[in-house]
Amino acid sequence: MPGRCGLSGPELPGDVRQQLVSHLRAEATALLGGAAGAVRVVELTAGDCSVRVELPAPVAATSTVAEGNANGVTITAPAPQDGPEHHGVRAPLVGTFYRRPAPEADAFVQVDDVIEAGQTLGIVEAMKLMNEIKSDRAGRVVAIHPTDGQMVEFGEILVDLAVADGN
Numbered sequence: 001m002p003g004r005c006g007l008s009g010p011e012l013p014g015d016v017r018q019q020l021v022s023h024l025r026a027e028a029t030a031l032l033g034g035a036a037g038a039v040r041v042v043e044l045t046a047g048d049c050s051v052r053v054e055l056p057a058p059v060a061a062t063s064t065v066a067e068g069n070a071n072g073v074t075i076t077a078p079a080p081q082d083g084p085e086h087h088g089v090r091a092p093l094v095g096t097f098y099r100r101p102a103p104e105a106d107a108f109v110q111v112d113d114v115i116e117a118g119q120t121l122g123i124v125e126a127m128k129l130m131n132e133i134k135s136d137r138a139g140r141v142v143a144i145h146p147t148d149g150q151m152v153e154f155g156e157i158l159v160d161l162a163v164a165d166g167n
Contacts, residue, residue, distance in 0.1 A: 088157035095126035
């Protein structure tokens with residue numbers, strides 16, 4: 001995420017320039033995280049300082065779901081893909097995924113929880129900003145892919161939902 005300040009006009013002190021670029025980066029990241037569609041590029045300018053954020057095209061996530069059987073053996077199967085019965089809630093930005101609001105708190109959701117549209121599923125921290133990840137559909141949590149504190153990429157499936165008809 002490059003940031004630069006031009007040299008035309010009066011010279012800003014180094015710390016002011018750095019604060020301005022950092023602020024622009026945070027704003028660009030927040031804009032990308034809050035976008036309703038598939039925004040991949042944001043460029044912000046303040047005076048002679050600018051920041052351009054460009055995200056790579058999302059790559060199909062390949063993950064697995066582990067299930068235990070009666071013998072305690074773990075079987076790994078492909079994770080459900082988006083479709084009429086399954087929906088993957090994807091990361092809207094790059095950052096660190098947290099399953100709970102605080103280290104000592106309960107997780108927002110667990111596997112097999114029935115959730116409603118708009119319910120918080122986790123948090124992605126990016127540039128010290130906490131971004132709540134909310135479900136856009138009602139359904140039952142089938143899998144939670146990242147572990148608590150794991151880095152996630154833009155477009156990565158965070159939570160798989162089994163959705164009911166009409167959701």
